[in-house]
Amino acid sequence: MPSCPALIIDGVCKRFGALRALDEVSFEVEQGEFFGLLGPNGAGKTTLISCMAGLARQDSGHIRVMEHDTVSDYRAARRKLGVVPQELVFDPFFTVRETLRIQSGYFGLGRNDDWMDEILARLDLTAKADVNMRALSGGMKRRVLVAQALVHRPPVIVLDEPTAGVDVELRKGLWVFIRELNRQGHTIVLTTHYLEEAESLCSRIAMLKQGRVVALERTADLLARRVQQTLRLRLGNGASLPAEFLAIARATPDGRIELLLDSADTVADCVARLHAHGVRFDDIELDKPDLEDVFMATMQDVPA
Amino acid sequence: MSVALRTLLYKELLRFWKVSFQTVAAPVLTALLYLLVFAHVLDRQVEVYGGVSYTAFLVPGLVMMSLLQNAFSNSSSSLIQSKVTGNIVFVLLPPISYREFFTAYVVAAVIRGLVVGAGVWLVTLWFVDLPYAQPAWILFFALTGGALLATLGIIAGIWADKFDQLAAFQNFVVMPLTFLSGVFYSIHSLPDFWQAVSHLNPFFYMIDGFRYGFFGQSDVSPWISALVAGGSFAVLAGITLSMLSRGYKLRN
Numbered sequence: 304m305p306s307c308p309a310l311i312i313d314g315v316c317k318r319f320g321a322l323r324a325l326d327e328v329s330f331e332v333e334q335g336e337f338f339g340l341l342g343p344n345g346a347g348k349t350t351l352i353s354c355m356a357g358l359a360r361q362d363s364g365h366i367r368v369m370e371h372d373t374v375s376d377y378r379a380a381r382r383k384l385g386v387v388p389q390e391l392v393f394d395p396f397f398t399v400r401e402t403l404r405i406q407s408g409y410f411g412l413g414r415n416d417d418w419m420d421e422i423l424a425r426l427d428l429t430a431k432a433d434v435n436m437r438a439l440s441g442g443m444k445r446r447v448l449v450a451q452a453l454v455h456r457p458p459v460i461v462l463d464e465p466t467a468g469v470d471v472e473l474r475k476g477l478w479v480f481i482r483e484l485n486r487q488g489h490t491i492v493l494t495t496h497y498l499e500e501a502e503s504l505c506s507r508i509a510m511l512k513q514g515r516v517v518a519l520e521r522t523a524d525l526l527a528r529r530v531q532q533t534l535r536l537r538l539g540n541g542a543s544l545p546a547e548f549l550a551i552a553r554a555t556p557d558g559r560i561e562l563l564l565d566s567a568d569t570v571a572d573c574v575a576r577l578h579a580h581g582v583r584f585d586d587i588e589l590d591k592p593d594l595e596d597v598f599m600a601t602m603q604d605v606p607a
Numbered sequence: 608m609s610v611a612l613r614t615l616l617y618k619e620l621l622r623f624w625k626v627s628f629q630t631v632a633a634p635v636l637t638a639l640l641y642l643l644v645f646a647h648v649l650d651r652q653v654e655v656y657g658g659v660s661y662t663a664f665l666v667p668g669l670v671m672m673s674l675l676q677n678a679f680s681n682s683s684s685s686l687i688q689s690k691v692t693g694n695i696v697f698v699l700l701p702p703i704s705y706r707e708f709f710t711a712y713v714v715a716a717v718i719r720g721l722v723v724g725a726g727v728w729l730v731t732l733w734f735v736d737l738p739y740a741q742p743a744w745i746l747f748f749a750l751t752g753g754a755l756l757a758t759l760g761i762i763a764g765i766w767a768d769k770f771d772q773l774a775a776f777q778n779f780v781v782m783p784l785t786f787l788s789g790v791f792y793s794i795h796s797l798p799d800f801w802q803a804v805s806h807l808n809p810f811f812y813m814i815d816g817f818r819y820g821f822f823g824q825s826d827v828s829p830w831i832s833a834l835v836a837g838g839s840f841a842v843l844a845g846i847t848l849s850m851l852s853r854g855y856k857l858r859n
Binding site for chain 1: 613615617622694697699701703854858859
């Protein structure tokens, strides 16, 4: 029997006064996916996560977490979901261990110390377990937020910009841990402003702009199709570019020629046609687009 | 009791206990200062009930006033702090029902009220020998009054967006209602108009009923006070549960 989607977002709308924060947002995330939710500030990412987590209520549409509706069956839905909030929040009255024990109890788990010790160790927090939250650095507080989201072993983990303010080394350690959770079968939904993170981690990506989904594709397909590939050539002595290429060509200051190609599929064909015209070149390189190019292009393509 | 409810209650108790110097010792000292000042000035000049000294009359009022104010403070300050700092998400993300939420905040606030009230009672034992005519009424009004103010604290904590809004609620609503409720005097000593106004103050019935438990005498029947206190709690609890179930100001 096929497994149910980890997350179903179906026609979700949310308004704040005149502002349409979410406008008919629909997509599904399969179990075991590492899914990226990208968009500029104010695109609706955090609002969507808030609706998933029950921190906000959508005006219309449905959200299901592991088949449980987040409104009509909210208790089951919340047990399946772990959320790392974007804001660096903490309760100044408690130590790290107290914070985790309390969070574990909220989810109905009485004795959970073995798992808590494991999370603390994996997030390099063991030495800080009995330290008050106020005494922790920003990066450590962020890791405690991650630990709190994992304390009930949720099958679906939502990370809302989890690496903001975390230094490079800790960020790497965090991603090793999250990747391992993903390999163990946890579904990960990630929002981040570090597009290189999304590119290297996420197998599929949804892009939001002004509350609407403007792209929803596998990351590889997005990178392959959504942005022009740039083929950079240095022509051999005396060679000139055939007329059919002039429309897609531009010269660079260092004397090379760039050909702007629609997709990676056309690169081989382009090189073959250049050869057919007898064009020889001293140097050739393909400038592959990264997610930032795709992101910028997608945001520009969609009218405001 | 579910694990979630038990944990939220434990968290709320631990929160005030960790700063008990501020949340328990300070209000006990304040009540003691009231007693020293008022009893010193008025004890030989005022006799409210026959055979009851002013100091003895004052003590149950101070105990109840401290209990009520601290029950209110506990739930309201916990909620406003969590909202302002943002850590309210820790109780909104888990599968805690709104009834469990309500129960945990009310019970924790009542316990803080009882701890402070008991503290005031203990330190005043040094000064006065109180009778305990109807202990069941003492317990009933302590619990009902604490629950009523705890509930009012939840409403204020949810409604207020800023600390100064909560302070305004405390200073302009809770404080006048407690001070003008007969803590320091019997309302029978007031002119008719102010007696009538005092009868509109639910705090008066809680103090008066609580005092009846000690002396077996009161301004109005303890049954009427019980009805007003219980009815007020029921109304506020209904309002609070409705706010929580709709996620008013907590879930956008």
